[in-house]
Amino acid sequence: MSRYDVLIIGAGPIGLAAGIAAQKANLSYIIVEKGCLVNSLYNYPVNMTFFSTAERLEIGGVPFMSINPKPRRAEALEYYRRVAKDFNLNIKLFEKVENIQRSENDSFNTTTSKANYVSDFIIVATGFYDIPQLLHVPGEELPKVRHYYDDPHYYAFQKVMVVGASNSSVDAALETWRKGADVTMVVRKDTIGKNVKYWVRPDIENRIKEGSIKAYFNSNITAIHTHSVDIQTSDGKLSLDNDYVLALTGYQPDFKLLENLNITISADEKHIPVYNQDTMETNQEGIYLAGVVCGGFDTHKLFIENSREHAEKIINDIIIKKKV
Numbered sequence: 001m002s003r004y005d006v007l008i009i010g011a012g013p014i015g016l017a018a019g020i021a022a023q024k025a026n027l028s029y030i031i032v033e034k035g036c037l038v039n040s041l042y043n044y045p046v047n048m049t050f051f052s053t054a055e056r057l058e059i060g061g062v063p064f065m066s067i068n069p070k071p072r073r074a075e076a077l078e079y080y081r082r083v084a085k086d087f088n089l090n091i092k093l094f095e096k097v098e099n100i101q102r103s104e105n106d107s108f109n110t111t112t113s114k115a116n117y118v119s120d121f122i123i124v125a126t127g128f129y130d131i132p133q134l135l136h137v138p139g140e141e142l143p144k145v146r147h148y149y150d151d152p153h154y155y156a157f158q159k160v161m162v163v164g165a166s167n168s169s170v171d172a173a174l175e176t177w178r179k180g181a182d183v184t185m186v187v188r189k190d191t192i193g194k195n196v197k198y199w200v201r202p203d204i205e206n207r208i209k210e211g212s213i214k215a216y217f218n219s220n221i222t223a224i225h226t227h228s229v230d231i232q233t234s235d236g237k238l239s240l241d242n243d244y245v246l247a248l249t250g251y252q253p254d255f256k257l258l259e260n261l262n263i264t265i266s267a268d269e270k271h272i273p274v275y276n277q278d279t280m281e282t283n284q285e286g287i288y289l290a291g292v293v294c295g296g297f298d299t300h301k302l303f304i305e306n307s308r309e310h311a312e313k314i315i316n317d318i319i320i321k322k323k324v
Helices: 013-024 073-086 167-178 201-210 255-260 291-295 309-323
Strands: 002-009 029-032 097-102 108-112 116-124 159-163 182-186 214-216 220-224 228-233 236-241 244-247 287-289
Touching: 002 013, 002 309, 013 029, 013 073, 013 291, 013 309, 029 116, 097 255, 116 309, 159 167, 159 236, 167 182, 167 201, 167 244, 220 244, 287 291, 287 309
Parallel strands: 002 029, 002 116, 116 287, 159 182, 159 244, 182 214
Antiparallel strands: 097 108, 108 116, 220 228, 228 236
16 A cells, blocks of 8 residues: 555646645655546547636646647647656556545545555545536437537537537537537527637627527527427427537536545535635645635636646645644
């Protein structure tokens, strides 16, 4: 059983930043990731462009050089691979955390799908992209329903229904339409999401206005069938022919992991975990949160650029605790 000062759950950008900070502080550490390196970014659409500029995605003081004003997914994957390699970070990929127990001497015993580890501190940097928010309608289990969108070519010449009006929904609607799909959007509210990228908003609004992309606002899906979808609109019920449903309605953190660690979560609809904003330590001594997982359901306030600082806060607090 290997022992470390710090065990970091999640090898996304913030988990990597925590590993770099621990390494620079001469702390022994291990990063455990249930998927591939920067797994959430890997699952982004292949053509995705970041809202942030390259320098705001940098970690560990390593420059992020992009040929575009705002980097694309492929550039980000290359950058974070290079960072992990340059720092020779201690990462275990495709290794899911299954159980964490606190021992009598206040260390943590972590069991994964492949090994067991002991650590003095835990950093949870699991992001929020692993668990989709479901529609909870009949037929959602059909294989035609996708909660992740990757490449538009797959949907060429198909009848595609895109649910939602966030950045991911708008990108999927525009890209699949440009590859020849017959696209219909179903939007719960009365307009396109306020956080949609400013250079994309005019495009989707004009496509809807001209009728190239059909959009039903103030509407919801009520049932999904093999060859059709039922929706409730402000004008009544409709049944539309359909081949695929892209239910891009958002994602959520791994609340089950947080609950198993006895981390207090707010009782309101945002489900924000309790932590000290100065140190990132939770109500459980020795357990810290880093990155978007800190936001609960309120995922639009934390990004790489404003949560990479969490790593330094956490490691500084750990250094203080180890000196006491």
